[in-house]
Amino acid sequence: MVDAQSEAKRLGEVIRRARVLKKRSQADVAKALGYHQSKVSRLEGGRGTEDTRLLREVAQVLGIPLDSLGLAASPDASTADPEAEDMYRRTFLAASIAALATPDVPAPVAHDELVRSLLPGPGRTPTKPALKLAELKERVSAVRRLFSTCSYKELEGTIPGVIADLRNAAEHNSAEVPHLSGLLATAYQTAAGLLLKQSDHGNAWLAVGRAMAEAERSGxxxxxxxxxxxxxxxxxxxxxxxxxxxxxxxxxxxxxxxxxxxxxxxxxxxxxxxxxxxxxxxxxxxxxxxxxxxxxxxxxxxxxxxxxxxxxxxxxxxxxxxxxxxxxxxxGDAGQALEAARPLMRRNIPVPERRAGLWVDVARAYSQQGKLADAFQALRIAERCASQDIRRPAVREMVADMAARDRHRALPELHLFSRRLGAPA
Missing domain, CATH: 1.25.40 (Serine Threonine Protein Phosphatase 5, Tetratricopeptide repeat)
Known part of the structure; x- marks a missing residue:
């Protein structure tokens, strides 16, 4: 992991040197990319390097050779194979996870096992002999519940075994293949959702491909x-x-x-x-x-x-x-968003992910209006709704952006919150 972190730091240094040679400021480069300056700062610090599309944009803006950023050469970035790109840059993804991890947000130890469960060929050994359809349905429902309650750590440790049991059952029960394919598709969909939460887009594509194949097979x-x-x-x-x-x-x-x-x-x-x-x-x-x-x-x-x-x-x-x-x-209609959100704030929303999502959107709206204190309070409520969900890379990025805009540190709690999430500006 230390080597991976060093590689991420090297990658950030390549970007920084290219920017300095071009005599461009971080703010200038960020404007050309359509992002806030803090995003460029984090890239140069070796954080956020899992986003290959962003790195291709940076390479184009600063004239950096693709191989210097660990990217496969491609005449058209839009046609690059995401899965191949991900394999090419596996160490960079690992480095990003390591850089973002904090003591209370450990890197997901079962991630490799989850990815292996998506690959073709022999996978994880089933937990027991081929299970009955009713039991498999309950296991798939259980992983869906883990996702909806934002229990991502437990889900990541559970879903590879569920996929293995479903594949084993499909091999031994041809009469139930359509039903089992439907359950497999749902399991792969859940895996894709989890990988998206982790910003692992390459492997999310792999999971989606498996889900679509099983969905067609199920009819x-x-x-x-x-x-x-x-x-x-x-x-x-x-x-x-x-x-x-x-x-x-x-x-x-x-x-x-x-x-x-x-x-x-x-x-x-x-x-x-x-x-x-x-x-x-x-x-x-x-x-x-x-x-x-x-x-x-x-x-x-x-x-x-x-x-x-x-x-x-x-x-x-x-x-x-x-x-x-x-x-x-x-x-960009922040006022309309807040008006639509007000009645929902008082409504019973039983799914934690949805409750947290509402308050994150409220925070985004307040942030658009420049009301950072209100945005921060909304994020604190979101954290109480679903503490794991608030640690998604997209939310950490928003928090880091808010902290960067609070130049005079009028909101010290916001900066503490940013550091606790592993997203210091």
Whole structure:
């Protein structure tokens, strides 16, 4: 791990030297990239180097040879194979995790085992002989509950064994293959979601590929919609929002309608997929698509009446309104976001991840308005809702940005909070 950290430091030094040779300030480079100066500062310090797309942008802005940043040469970065890129830069990813880790946020020790469970060929030895379908369903529901309650450490240690048991059952029970493929797809979707929480986009792509293959094998439209949702999520993270909207729209054309005759699971899967499209559209500034997808999601939500903390509870009328808040923030409409958030702040939201997400969006809105004290208080509430979720790289980056903007240290607690999250400005 020490060698990996040294490599990350070397990478940051390459960026710093290139910037100095070009006689450009951190603020100037950050402006060209569309980020805050603190992001460039962290890169030069050897932190945040897991984002290969950002490093390609830095290389282009500063004229750095790709191989100097540990990047495979590619005539078009947009067509680079994310999985191959990830393998090429495995040591840099490890370095980033090490640099961000703090005593109360240890690096995930089971990460390698999780990745191995996604690879083709013999995987982890099953926990016991081929299990019955009912027991496997319960195990998959259990990992979904771990995700929705933000129990990420326990989930990472559990899901490789679940995947191994599902694959073992599929090999020994051909009659149940469609059902088992559906369960495998759900397990792979959950793994992709966890990897995205860790900003491991390369391996998230691997998990999504496995999920889509199993979804097609299952022939279940519910599983297909859920897999498309996760695929769209990865596309958004990799800055392919327009493609994510296209995929959601195409799938929705096949699955939407006749909601009064659909099961609750069907409605939830389609609704969640539409909401992922909302996230994609708003992140790219497409207001028309955002309104269109939100309207369709609200139509689906008319037929869903409960907010239950189970495998399908993440879709409801409440969740549609939560995404309305998030979309407003992404579109830069901070005032509208806060207005939409106020009634939700007093509502019972049983899923910790969703509660935390609301308060993170509130913090983003306040931060857009320059109200750093209010943003900090919102983040403290989010931490009480889901302490592990608040330690996601995206949230740490926002906290670091807020701390960097508090130049006169008017909010000392914000700086302590930033350091505790492992994201000092």
């Amino acid at each position: 279940d439209p519910v599983v297909l919609a859920s897999s498309v949702r996760v695929q769209a999520h990865v596309l958004v993270r990799e800055k392919h929002a327009a493609q994510a909207v296209t995929i959601v729209r195409h799938t929705a054309e096949q699955l939407c309608g006749s909601y009064d005759r659909r099961s609750s699971q069907y409605l939830a899967a389609v609704g969640l997929m539409l909401l992922r499209g909302v996230t994609a559209a708003s992140s790219s500034g497409d207001r028309a698509a955002t309104r269109e997808l939100l309207d369709e999601a609200r139509e689906v939500a008319r037929y869903v009446s409960h907010d239950r903390p189970d495998a399908w509870a993440n879709f409801s009328p409440t969740n549609v309104e939560l995404h309305t808040v998030s979309a407003s923030v992404s579109l």
